[in-house]
Amino acid sequence: MSDPMHEDAAARFDPLRPKLMRVAYRMLGSVADAEDMVQEAFIRWMRADRAAVREPEAFLRRTVTRLCLDQLKSARRQRETYVGPWLPDPVVEEEDEEDVTLPLMLALERLSPLERAAFLLHDVFGLGFEEVAATIKRDPAACRQLATRARAHVREARPRFRIEKERGLEFAEAFFTASRSGDMKTLGAMLAADVSVHADGGGKRAAAIEPIIGFDAVIKVHEKLAALFQAHGSKLLRVGLVNGLPGFITLEADGELQTTALEIEDGKIAAIYVVRNPDKLRHLH
Known part of the structure; x- marks a missing residue:
């Protein structure tokens, strides 16, 4: 009882x-x-x-x-x-x-x-x-x-100003399309001069060990990634707010999920945060 x-x-x-x-x-x-x-x-x-x-x-x-x-x-x-x-x-x-x-x-x-x-x-x-x-x-x-x-x-x-949600989600979807298709011209127009990429693989999936800093370095990395995406695929599952930032969830070629979040300032992407550690993504399944 x-x-x-x-x-x-x-x-x-x-x-x-x-x-x-x-x-x-x-x-x-x-x-x-x-x-x-x-x-x-x-x-x-x-x-x-x-x-x-x-x-x-x-x-x-x-x-x-x-x-x-x-x-x-x-x-x-x-x-x-x-x-x-x-x-x-x-x-x-x-x-x-x-x-x-x-x-x-x-x-x-x-x-x-x-x-x-x-x-x-x-x-x-x-x-x-x-x-x-x-x-x-x-x-x-x-x-x-x-x-x-x-x-x-x-x-x-603290964010100096918040990008309107719908505009932010449009930004995220455009970033996904440009980064996966290899359209570096469109991608470059979205990035700030001091843009940075922070990728968390936790030693369990491939990811940069140190943050990637600066426009040229970030574009170079995305040129290489675009070739991989086109060869092996990267499927968009959902666009939404990721920890309060515009972003998206993807299914990558290794069968694992990945999240990308974009910090946007003055209409440009100031930082890109990518979580690849599968331990941190289990709750999203």
């Missing part, structure tokens, strides 16, 4: 799961790890004295944040040995209501775990510093300082 108390606990938890996932994913940059943290929070919720919990959402947000802070310590050690550029797991067609784009998530990687938590909870999720303090077990003044330091580090990663 089912336990009515457990059923009630699960019913109270399930509506909060998407919010908790947003917190965990932005803390960790990994969909699988975020799911693990939320599931662990669920287990702790089921074991808790729920009658003593006045605000389940605050209780669970604190639990998830603290679990993520612990997880970040081991994640940082793993990233020290990561092969090539590290990019967060791609999340496609998210509502992006918190305005956390891929460049901002990369900037968050440079923060300490506590700075990251204070910034996300206060600046992104809109919590007061009293609540932030209760969550990360620091006093409000210390949390204010953490958020201020974080803000200074990530200011440059």
Whole structure:
């Protein structure tokens, strides 16, 4: 027989799961790890004295944040040995209501775990510093300082202006067509002079070990890639927002998925982010 108390606990938890996932994913940059943290929070919720919990959402947000802070310590050690550029797991067609784009998530990687938590909870999720303090077990003044330091580090990663969504998706589709067909003239007209390419293969699929910087270098790489695409194929599966940026999902010749996200500034592509590591793409299947 089912336990009515457990059923009630699960019913109270399930509506909060998407919010908790947003917190965990932005803390960790990994969909699988975020799911693990939320599931662990669920287990702790089921074991808790729920009658003593006045605000389940605050209780669970604190639990998830603290679990993520612990997880970040081991994640940082793993990233020290990561092969090539590290990019967060791609999340496609998210509502992006918190305005956390891929460049901002990369900037968050440079923060300490506590700075990251204070910034996300206060600046992104809109919590007061009293609540932030209760969550990360620091006093409000210390949390204010953490958020201020974080803000200074990530200011440059904030988009100066957002490209309108439909225009951005048209840009992404045009980029796919030009890059796969070998139309370097059209492709070149879309690129900024200091454009960069960041490809995350994680040592599991071919990808540049270092970012590729500058117009000439990026065009040269795409000339070589276009020949491969034409010989072996690259199928467009979906155009959409990838971590808040215009982009697309493709099925590549090796039978694996790939995501491409485009950072667009002043009508030109300033950065191209490609995720090829199959471990980071499993949730998209």
